[in-house]
Amino acid sequence: NAGVTQTPKFRILKIGQSMTLQCTQDMNHNYMYWYRQDPGMGLKLIYYSVGAGITDKGEVPNGYNVSRSTTEDFPLRLELAAPSQTSVYFCASSYSLEGDYGYTFGSGTRLTVV
Amino acid sequence: GDSVTQMEGPVTLSEEAFLTINCTYTATGYPSLFWYVQYPGEGLQLLLKATKADDKGSNKGFEATYRKETTSFHLEKGSVQVSDSAVYFCALSESGAGGTSYGKLTFGQGTILTVHP
Numbered sequence: 189n190a191g192v193t194q195t196p197k198f199r200i201l202k203i204g205q206s207m208t209l210q211c212t213q214d215m216n217h218n219y220m221y222w223y224r225q226d227p228g229m230g231l232k233l234i235y236y237s238v239g240a241g242i243t244d245k246g247e248v249p250n251g252y253n254v255s256r257s258t259t260e261d262f263p264l265r266l267e268l269a270a271p272s273q274t275s276v277y278f279c280a281s282s283y284s285l286e287g288d289y290g291y292t293f294g295s296g297t298r299l300t301v302v
Numbered sequence: 303g304d305s306v307t308q309m310e311g312p313v314t315l316s317e318e319a320f321l322t323i324n325c326t327y328t329a330t331g332y333p334s335l336f337w338y339v340q341y342p343g344e345g346l347q348l349l350l351k352a353t354k355a356d357d358k359g360s361n362k363g364f365e366a367t368y369r370k371e372t373t374s375f376h377l378e379k380g381s382v383q384v385s386d387s388a389v390y391f392c393a394l395s396e397s398g399a400g401g402t403s404y405g406k407l408t409f410g411q412g413t414i415l416t417v418h419p
Binding site: 192221228229230231232233236246278280290291293294295296 | 306336338343344345346347348351391406407409410411412
């Protein structure tokens with residue numbers, strides 16, 4: 189029962205560097221999401237996908253890109269990292285369009301940009 | 303747009319005390335409501351949910367009732383344990399009943415709960 193797997197768990201980037209946060213799910217969920225969690229701010233949606241080949245922007249997409257070439261994988265790309273992108277990133281997937289069954293979350297990636 | 307407001311934290315209780323974490327929401331349609339819990343160093347886990355007015359969600363001794371008239375979904379537990387120490391998030395989804403938000407959740411800011419022995 190792997191669920192949603194995120195890698196890496198921790199990463200320190202220098203300003204201007206790029207990286208990809210990996211997310212894989214083995215539940216055959218069509219719906220996948222990337223959130224960032226800032227202290228005391230709850231979670232904000234970055235990007236989401238309703239199926240392979242289909243992605244769309246959430247609330248805070250600037251500075252990020254995503255792709256969804258397979259049902260299982262939904263990587264998040266950071267180009268030209270900035271200190272404002274220091275955060276904890278969570279990937280999640282969902283069985284239903286309505287989200288009524290809830291999300292399955294990964295354990296998160298803690299990113300620091302210095 | 304949609305929003306969720308949770309009571310200010312952190313909340314500190316003694317074991318076996320009664321817990322209430324307030325949550326109110328603003329939505330244009332008929333959202334589904336959720337409580338998620340985040341234990342230290344882990345991702346969020348679904349604690350309970352309610353999909354329509356007057357529904358009561360329950361799990362692990364926690365309860366919350368969907369109150370449309372007061373737009374609230376307060377979390378309660380009659381007797382907390384040290385193992386309940388975590389961050390609790392209230393959230394809503396407006397994807398049902400013709401909504402177009404594709405299962406996206408809107409979260410509150412989270413409430414830190416610490417339970418002492």
